[in-house]
Amino acid sequence: MKALAWLRTSSGRALVPLAIVVLIGCVFHQNGAFFEWSTHRAMLREISVLGILACGMTLVIVAGGIDLSVGSVMAVAAVSVSLATMPLGLGGGTAAALVVVLGTTLGLVSGALIARFRVQPFIVTLAMMVFARGLAKLLAGGKKVTNYVALPDGSSTTVDLPALFRAIDSKVLGDHVSVVTLIFAGSLLVTWLVLARLTAGRYLYAVGGSYEAARLSGVPVGRTLVLAYALCGAFAAVAGICQAAQETHGDPETGAGYELDAIAMVVLGGTSLAGGRGGVGLTLVGALTLGMLQKILSLNAFSTEARLMLTGGILVFAVLFQRPWQSQQ
Amino acid sequence: MLLELVHVSKVFGSTRALSDVSFDVRPGEVHVLAGGNGAGKSTLIKILSGAITDFQGDLRVGGAAVRFHAPQAAVRAGVATLHQELSLIPGLSVLDNLLLGERRSLVSAWRGGAHVAECRTLLERVGLGIDPRRPVETLGLSERQLVEVARALRRAASVLVLDEPTSSLAEPEAERLFQLIAELRAQGKGVVFISHRLDEIFRVADRITVLRDGQVGFSGPASELDQASLVEKMAGRPLDASNAASSPESAGVTLAVSHLASHPELDDVSFELRTGEIVGVAGLQDSGSSALLRALCGASRHQGELTLEGRRFSPDTPRAALAQGVCHLARDRSESVFPARSITENVTLSSLGRLFPTGLLAIRRERALAARATEPLALVASSLAAPAGVLSGGNQQKVALARCLLAEPKLLLLDDPTRGIDVAAKADVHRLVRAAAARGTSVLVASSDLDELLALSDRIVVLFRGRRCAVLSRDAFDRTRLLALAMGAEAA
Incomplete structure (x- = not known):
């Protein structure tokens, strides 16, 4: 059993489901399609938006909370970045910065309510989920925000897609890597920095581990909770910008249900929903496991129905596997 | 003899919580159990209330040897315990808490009504004039404690064990409790009373048993002790007035x-x-x-x-x-x-x-x-x-x-x-x-x-x-x- 000691570590346990999924891919490779880089590039591109959401979710879950509003905040961001760049004609950088500020503000509001009034995060972010969805629809005026814009004189015209959208939707490094994937990688890096290299990260783990112990130890508990939700909102905004770029429009309905996928990625990695343990590396493993699985199922032409059912089953399996093992006597 | 523990010992891992302790409760008396922290009081109470089931020695109820295999068994044998920690379920009504653990038909559990009057009388007995249908979570700490007392009273067919019952009660409620204890004694029931407060001990006690390091340090009528001698029995050494040592230097x-x-x-x-x-x-x-x-x-x-x-x-x-x-x-x-x-x-x-x-x-x-x-x-x-x-x-x-x-x-x-x-x-x-x-x-x-x-x-x-x-x-x-x-x- 000694050789398997690494299986006891959280990263070891997270890697097992991924390894199994890769193995399945190697067996059902669909005439070698699983061994093509383009397959994996597409997979990485597909998980990137969810992965960015999962980064923010990791921060919140480590702090012992949950954020159900990320899908809606993402829609607000997608709509507002589309509005700012296409009908209003703002520069891509300015628009992106404003939208990230907007997302951060929404997260800040959730965090402040949770920290100040000690309301359950589930309730507060559920309310924010509904509110932000409404805000997205209000901003969009009930339809998708596209590059087909109305002019002041009443006529309509088609404007060029903003450079920001084209840049995000392109591929770099000899067409080998999508830009959204790089943004995902950047998000992972930022999250890692916060959790592992900043005092704020220590406070996040402490608050998630035990709120009362953290408070008595002199941790700024309120500020820490607000920070977690604010950062989560910022990541949701980034995800929304990427989503708008990929869809080439701002859809107020986008991102519905994404919060659950993001939570699934975090949990699949082995970060505990109870808070106080886990990390962003685990979230990456979780995201890869989920993405790879989806890819294999679609390569093998499983129907959507079967894919959903299989994904659910595998989630349960992976989470059962990640429960701490009883030490053997 | 309502309840007897005969030569009871209990070991936890390597520590002896109780060794060869005998303890009994007679009808119509209040038996005070005294002792410092770690003296074995809690272990003894847990044995009486059926929370600890594996111990050496005998437990007798009304002279017959029994073994409580669970706390419910103790209740069925007429031994009710009022624990120090509150054990009410906040979301349930006072009524449901009072009846919790009793066998009730589905219909009566659903209607509840038949018990309301009975419970109201019971609550009035402990000095609590509240509607039994109120949820426990709307009650204050001392009201909850009184509900616990009411529940224990309801269950105490022969013996009531009170573990520091006054710790969360204010003066008037504690007073009411002492009256209840007197009533129970008059009815010929036995009361085991655990307290850290000397004035209370001497107020209610007929007999006192002192535990020290898991052994009986004293057992006898309360009239044989006064406050000073009880504390000496608990501490295991006489009161020493002069104990000269270095006095601390003065600093800022x-x-x-x-x-x-x-x-x-x-x-x-x-x-x-x-x-x-x-x-x-x-x-x-x-x-x-x-x-x-x-x-x-x-x-x-x-x-x-x-x-x-x-x-x-x-x-x-x-x-x-x-x-x-x-x-x-x-x-x-x-x-x-x-x-x-x-x-x-x-x-x-x-x-x-x-x-x-x-x-x-x-x-x-x-x-x-x-x-x-x-x-x-x-x-x-x-x-x-x-x-x-x-x-x-x-x-x-x-x-x-x-x-x-x-x-x-x-x-x-x-x-x-x-x-x-x-x-x-x-x-x-x-x-x-x-x-x-x-x-x-x-x-x-x-x-x-x-x-x-x-x-x-x-x-x-x-x-x-x-x-x-x-x-x-x-x-x-x-x-x-x-x-x-x-x-x-x-x-x-």
Whole structure:
């Protein structure tokens, strides 16, 4: 059993489901399609938006909370970045910065309510989920925000897609890597920095581990909770910008249900929903496991129905596997 | 004989909780069970109430040997216990709580109505004029305690065991309880009464059994004892008036507490703490010693004047207190240790702001600091990167103490720092506390272990029901007197 000691570590346990999924891919490779880089590039591109959401979710879950509003905040961001760049004609950088500020503000509001009034995060972010969805629809005026814009004189015209959208939707490094994937990688890096290299990260783990112990130890508990939700909102905004770029429009309905996928990625990695343990590396493993699985199922032409059912089953399996093992006597 | 324990022994792991204890309850009498912390009272109560089922010796109800295999069995045999901890379910109504665990038909459980009148009468008997359909969570602490009393009354067919029943009752409710006890006695039922309060003990007792270190130290009619001799029996040694020792040197005052109150546990406490001095806070469970420490570290609201090193000090959060050099070690390890995080992270948590003012961690420096801070702890750990949760309780406590010490506090507040840890770890904790005091840190240590306070403190403040009832300096230390004071005897 000694050789398997690494299986006891959280990263070891997270890697097992991924390894199994890769193995399945190697067996059902669909005439070698699983061994093509383009397959994996597409997979990485597909998980990137969810992965960015999962980064923010990791921060919140480590702090012992949950954020159900990320899908809606993402829609607000997608709509507002589309509005700012296409009908209003703002520069891509300015628009992106404003939208990230907007997302951060929404997260800040959730965090402040949770920290100040000690309301359950589930309730507060559920309310924010509904509110932000409404805000997205209000901003969009009930339809998708596209590059087909109305002019002041009443006529309509088609404007060029903003450079920001084209840049995000392109591929770099000899067409080998999508830009959204790089943004995902950047998000992972930022999250890692916060959790592992900043005092704020220590406070996040402490608050998630035990709120009362953290408070008595002199941790700024309120500020820490607000920070977690604010950062989560910022990541949701980034995800929304990427989503708008990929869809080439701002859809107020986008991102519905994404919060659950993001939570699934975090949990699949082995970060505990109870808070106080886990990390962003685990979230990456979780995201890869989920993405790879989806890819294999679609390569093998499983129907959507079967894919959903299989994904659910595998989630349960992976989470059962990640429960701490009883030490053997 | 309603209930008898004959030559009962109970061993937990390597500790003997009870050895060869015999105890009985006769009809129409109140039998007081007395003893200090760890004397074995709780174990005995658990055996009587069916919570502990594997023990040596015999248990007899009405002369017939029985074995309670579960708490319900005790209730069915007519032995009801009022436990010290509240055991009501907040979301349910008073009615449902009173009937909980009884066999009821589905229809009556659904209708409930038939029992309402009965329960209302029962509640009135304990002096509680409330609607039995009210949810328990809308009741105050002492009302809940009375509901517990009502439930125990309902169940007590022959014997009622009361474990510190007055600890959360105010004067009038306690008065009502004593009347009830008198009624039960008149009805020929037996009452087992556990209390730490001398006045109460002598008010109700017909007979007294004193437990000391798991053995019967005394058993006989209450008339054979007075307050002083009871305390002597519990302490196991006579009251010694003169115990001359070195008196502490005078130094600057670090903390001055004047008229500190924190509702509802603490009421008008004043004392001073000098630089480098270790002051013990003695008191029973509801004396307010934890509340005192929590108020001083800003964890709870408080009124009164606090002065720290000559400046006004009124922390509203533990973080504010920490910024002024006041560090608190909670009584409960779940409030002081983060089991999932590494030892290093546990140790540095309270000092991160001071060590890394930019907010950016220097991992290697942090590790070196944690290594230095844990060096004097004599930790038994494979590595400082290991999660604190794998350590034994004693080692976890040392890690939590190291967190406080690394913050270099002027004032260290320790709430029962050696509760439930082994002897070696206890000695380590004492050594660390003394060393900190020698470096000029003032230490306020609350403890349920009187011997610990006597060994560690320069002075001892005694609290009783949230008030300071005495301050003893080292030359006046005496275990028996300390116990008497903590139990509410008049200060001599």
